[in-house]
Amino acid sequence: MSEQRLDWTPWPEDFARRYREAGYWQGQTLFSMLAAQAEQQPEKLALVAGKQRLNYRELKLYAERLAAGLYARGLRPGQRAVVQLPNCAEFFIVAFALFRLGMLPVFALPAHRRAEVSYFCQHTDAAVYICADQHAGFDYRTLAAELLPLAPSLQQVIVAGDAGDHTPLNSLYLMDQPLPAEPDPNGLAFFQLSGGSTGVPKLIPRTHDDYLYSFAASAEICGLSRDSVYLCVLPAGHNFPMSSPGSFGVFHAGGTVVLASGPSVDESFALIEAEAVTIAALVPPLVPLWLDAAAKQPGKLASLRLLQVGGAKFGPELAARVEPALGCKLQQVFGMAEGLVNYTRLDDGPERVLHTQGRPISADDEVRIVDDEDQPVAPGEVGHLLTRGPYTIRGYWRAADHNQRAFTADGFYRTGDLVSMNADGYLTVEGRAKDQINRGGEKISAEEVENHLLAHPLVRDVAIVAMSDSYLGERSCAFIIPREQQAIHLPQVAAFLRERGLAAYKIPDRLELVDTLPQTSVGKVSKKTLRQMLEQKLAAQPTQRSQA
Structure with a gap:
């Protein structure tokens, strides 16, 4: 434990004591949670994966x-x-x-x-x-x-x-x-990956105590029970389908997890019908596919009671179509692998469900919304979201320098999200302050991709920015200054990044060749200006998606 403590930042003892006394941290490991279910209901179906069925x-x-x-x-x-x-x-x-x-x-x-x-x-x-x-x-x-x-x-x-x-x-x-x-339940259990705005993903150290609390409390908010059947469509290692309440929340409730091999709508609908699935979770780009398929396959979703949508902002127009088309309740989820998770509640009215991303899990989730000077904004105004609480980490693994920037001196995590909060404590996501692109729920660090592209022999300088997309929410565009006016094309960029072992979703969707990159007054690349340039160009050429 002493070696690990040099690599990660535990909660201060006074906070840890408070969370134990409040009953959030139960002193149980993730394995002992499974063992308890195996003792209480050994023959209950726990997992369906293809032809495998495990109690x-x-x-x-x-x-x-x-x-x-x-x-x-x-x-x-x-x-x-x-x-x-x-x-x-x-x-x-x-x-x-x-x-x-x-x-x-x-x-x-x-x-x-x-x-x-x-x-x-x-x-x-x-x-x-x-x-x-x-x-x-x-x-x-x-x-x-x-x-x-x-x-x-x-x-x-x-x-x-x-x-x-x-x-x-x-x-x-x-x-x-x-x-x-x-x-030790108070010790580290595993690592998740940050969406990170700087370089490769940071590693998020989660303990047994804090993580178990997050998905147990989520399971209660979402009304899970032994009768719950959860369809895992998204990659099982993502925080959203793992703990919000996800597979682990279902195991904690004693329900059944059904794994889809991928996002295929046909496979998902067949599993919902065959396994009497009651709850599923999607990212926004998958929702229109489900809405279209439901109209063509009536009756397939008769067992479905709740559809969660998270991973990226879900617009109210599309959200309004879910309940009429799918015949189930919609729940918006907004969270991060670093901790804080927000849900619209099952008894919330349409105004909250369609127009907000919910409120935090815990009464001890502390939320600050501040301006660029870390001063509180007026109620209802947009600002930077800061948070700390019983399941929000106090630091990344082996990242002391980055932690100085990512966390305040009193332990609040700077999420990088721009939000507003209404009088009832519900958050609405307004955008991102961090240099990060959210491509259909997959987070892309602009800096990471830029660093790879700077190694290309034809690239003198580069800046990656987000561009709006009606399907994925955001796609990425690379503004490149080529060396000595040499031509460089998107297929070359894509091949180069694949050769360097970069995940496919991080490869830019569009390429713009420029002579210079605009700068701010302090000499930094102005990505705000680049985004404005891109918006103007796309508005003038709405059918042109990318250079190919």
């Missing part, structure tokens, strides 16, 4: 046996494991096995490639990389081979499926083997 007893048993196998291979509590698995039963078996062993998973997303995953391995000194064999046409075994020379700490590669030259996951399940004591 709570089986899910716990597989996790314990895998933990024993990992321990037998020399892996130990406190070590880090980068986990990159799609929506499959192994995702949860691996997660709960690592929780039981006291190892710390880093949940990489299936879309991440060499640039991101190598950084996760290096930054955490990961001892093991656990991945699928293939998914969506990508071979993770090839990526694993590339990682080994880049991350000296990696001792092992474990593969779900055809392992090739690596260790097959299904060979590691051991029976009746000793395990170390369960970890």
